[in-house]
Amino acid sequence: MADRLNGTRILILETREEAQFSKLLAEQGAEVVQCPMFTIQDAPDPAPVEAWIRRAIDRPFDDLVLMTGEGLRRIMKLAVARGLDQALVAALARSRKFTRGPKPGKALREVGLEAQQQTTEKPTTEGVIEMLGKLDLNGHRLGLQLYPDKDHSALTGALSAQGAEVDTVLPYAYDTKAADANIVAAIDDMAEGRIDSIALTNLGQVRRLIEAARAHGSEAKLRAGLERTLIASVGPAVSGELTAHGLRTDVSPVEDHYFMRPLISAMAAALVDKRPKVAE
Numbered sequence: 001m002a003d004r005l006n007g008t009r010i011l012i013l014e015t016r017e018e019a020q021f022s023k024l025l026a027e028q029g030a031e032v033v034q035c036p037m038f039t040i041q042d043a044p045d046p047a048p049v050e051a052w053i054r055r056a057i058d059r060p061f062d063d064l065v066l067m068t069g070e071g072l073r074r075i076m077k078l079a080v081a082r083g084l085d086q087a088l089v090a091a092l093a094r095s096r097k098f099t100r101g102p103k104p105g106k107a108l109r110e111v112g113l114e115a116q117q118q119t120t121e122k123p124t125t126e127g128v129i130e131m132l133g134k135l136d137l138n139g140h141r142l143g144l145q146l147y148p149d150k151d152h153s154a155l156t157g158a159l160s161a162q163g164a165e166v167d168t169v170l171p172y173a174y175d176t177k178a179a180d181a182n183i184v185a186a187i188d189d190m191a192e193g194r195i196d197s198i199a200l201t202n203l204g205q206v207r208r209l210i211e212a213a214r215a216h217g218s219e220a221k222l223r224a225g226l227e228r229t230l231i232a233s234v235g236p237a238v239s240g241e242l243t244a245h246g247l248r249t250d251v252s253p254v255e256d257h258y259f260m261r262p263l264i265s266a267m268a269a270a271l272v273d274k275r276p277k278v279a280e
Contacts, residue, residue, distance in 0.1 A: 004268035005030035008196040011186055011229075013037050013205040021201060021260050028264060033195060035186040037208050038174040040070060046078055052143070052169035053079050053088055060091040061143035061167070063135075065128065066115075067100045069107035071145040074171035076111060089113065095143065100128050104145075124237060125150075129158045138163030146170045149204060176208065183212040190225030197230035197251075197267055201260065203241035210245055223247075232267045234258055 006029035012021060014036045022032045043049050053075065056064075066072050079085040089111050099105045099115045101123025108115055119127035142164040146152050152168075159166050187209075189195050200206060213222040232251040233239040235258030239249040251270045253262035 003029040005264070005271065008271050009033055009194060010267070011035060011190065011195045011198040013183075013186075013198075013200065013209065021199070024260055024264055025199070028268065033186070033189065035182045036179045037183065037205060038176040038179050041173050041175055042074060042077070043171055043173055049075065049078055049169055049171045050082060052167065053082070053084055055167060056143055057084060057087045057091045059141065060094040062095060062140040063137065063142040063164070064092060064095040064097045065099075065132070065142065065144045066097070066104035066108065067125075067128070067145055068147045069103040069105075071147055071169075071171050072104055072107040072111075075145065075169065078171070098128070098131065100124070125152070125155050129155055132159065133162070135162075139165075141165050141167065144168045148172065148174045176212075180212050180216065183209060184216050184218060187213060187218050187222045187225055190229045191221045192225075193228055195225075195229050196271055197232050198226070199232045199234075199263065199267065200238045200242070201234045201263070203237050206238060206241040206245065206247075230267070230270055232263060232270075234260070234263050 005025065008030050010025050010030045011033045012025070012035065014022075014034055022034060025032050076085060076088070079088045092111075093113060097108060097113065097115045099108065099118040101119055103123075105115045105118045117131060119131050122130065137159065140163070142159060144156065144159070144166050146168055148170065156166050156168065186195075190198065209222065210219070213219040226247060230250045231242065231248060233242060233249040235252060239252060242249050251263075251266045253259065253266050
């Protein structure tokens with residue numbers, strides 16, 4: 001059914017790769033209101049990233065763990081600028097490669113490489129820890145690509161406890177202040193009843209929404225807006241973050257189907273009363 005969301009306005013909080021989610025919602029007839037949460041920039045200091053690239057080339061890692069597709073793309077961008085891209089790809093080809101879900105797996109394929117394993121069912125830090133916990137990493141040199149605004153100590157600690165020598169790289173940064181005006185406008189839209197549902201696909205979106213609202217004196221307006229807006233969560237991590245802030249989850253996919261398409265189906269069922277009535 002290509003018109004399940006006809007007549008609805010869905011707010012999505014854009015993070016790394018929400019373009020596909022927006023496309024899927026639009027295909028179902030929704031009017032998608034996009035709110036960029038931050039802009040992505042190269043690491044302010046490229047020197048540590050370049051040094052990591054050179055270490056990877058000089059002594060290829062036994063294992064490589066990629067947390068985001070954006071991370072690998074930013075690494076490759078710098079490698080190209082330094083004339084190191086071919087040597088880096090050749091070095092990474094010698095490593096066992098693991099990804100936190102399909103997005104970094106796609107980035108690997110863009111440079112002609114494949115992951116040995118990815119956490120498709122559980123694309124979280126906990127999922128990565130569980131996946132790698134089944135392996136013998138004792139004495140292994142492990143390259144680990146991280147992403148901003150996240151405490152990665154649980155992951156690095158778990159890998160070190162397994163005997164791995166962990167070499168981390170953080171190849172990009174978020175600029176959140178540039179997007180604050182977008183968030184305040186989205187809060188106004190919800191408070192004034194112009195949004196039928198807000199769709200949340202990662203817990204960072206919840207934190208960012210709350211932080212921006214507080215910074216601009218709009219937290220009361222945000223909570224009032226959410227009271228009249230259907231809150232859709234992609235899964236337990238997002239729902240847990242909502243609960244931590246005293247917010248509810250109205251809609252979530254059925255257990256173990258924590259992906260965009262099942263989320264859209266759940267939203268469509270919940271928003272049935274929002275659709276325009278067809279005259280008989």
